[in-house]
Amino acid sequence: MAQTFVVAARVAVVAVLVVAALSKLLTPPKRSDPTILGLSPRVSTGVLVMCELSVAALLLIVPSVGSATAILLFVAMTMWLFTHLGSASGGCRCFGELSGAGIGWPQIARNAVLIGLAIVAGADGKDANGTLAVLVGLPLGALMVLSDQLIPTGRPR
Numbered sequence: 001m002a003q004t005f006v007v008a009a010r011v012a013v014v015a016v017l018v019v020a021a022l023s024k025l026l027t028p029p030k031r032s033d034p035t036i037l038g039l040s041p042r043v044s045t046g047v048l049v050m051c052e053l054s055v056a057a058l059l060l061i062v063p064s065v066g067s068a069t070a071i072l073l074f075v076a077m078t079m080w081l082f083t084h085l086g087s088a089s090g091g092c093r094c095f096g097e098l099s100g101a102g103i104g105w106p107q108i109a110r111n112a113v114l115i116g117l118a119i120v121a122g123a124d125g126k127d128a129n130g131t132l133a134v135l136v137g138l139p140l141g142a143l144m145v146l147s148d149q150l151i152p153t154g155r156p157r
Contacts, residue, residue, distance in 0.1 A: 003123075003124065003126065005120065006120055006121065006123045006124065008140065009117040009118075009120040009121040009140075010059055010060075010063060010066075010067075010121040011140075011141065012117050012121075012140040012141040012144065013056075013059060013070055013114065013117050013118050013121050013141070014056045014059050014060060014141075015141030015142070015145075016114060016141045016144050016145055017052040017053070017055055017056040017059075017070070018052070018053070018056050019095060019098075019141070019145050020048075020052050020094055020095050020096075020145075021048075021049045021052040021053045021056070023095045023096030023097065023098050024045050024048060024049050024052075024093070024095075024096045025049055025096075026096060026097075027093075027096035027097045029041035029042045029044075029045045036048070036080070051073060052073070054069075055069045055070050055073050058070075059121060063121060063122055063123075064122045066121070066122070067118050067119065067121045067122025067123075068122065070114075070118035070121065071115055071118045071119060074111050074114045074115045074118055075115060077094070077111055078108060078111040078112070078115070081103055081107050081108050081111065082108065084103045085103055085104065085105075085108070086102075086103065086104065092107055094107070095145050098145060110144055113144065114144060117140075
């Protein structure tokens, strides 16, 4: 049963990363979008999409390496959220148009849960019940993606 939870965590993290990447690809960047390292919103979006899809692939191919890189990615994103906490900008845009909230504690809490899931995702899950793992992991990933809409706090003024 423990291996099933490991694979469910892996499925959830992969689902979150893929939805985050695809939602950014489907939403054209705006000048007001958040940036990383002083890069333009378009370049920042491209870098994040490549990172998210690469980490998702690593989680599926080499789970231990994918887990470590997912942890690093989520920690970096959480640090970015901390530096912009309470910002009246357009929000984190972590999930493109699906991210409607401003930057607040709910987004930091979501990332803390994602870090925890990424830690679990790196364990051995070879004897897992794959069907149960997907049935648990996909809704868990969807809950993480939709958390901005479910917790109505941290909205910009």
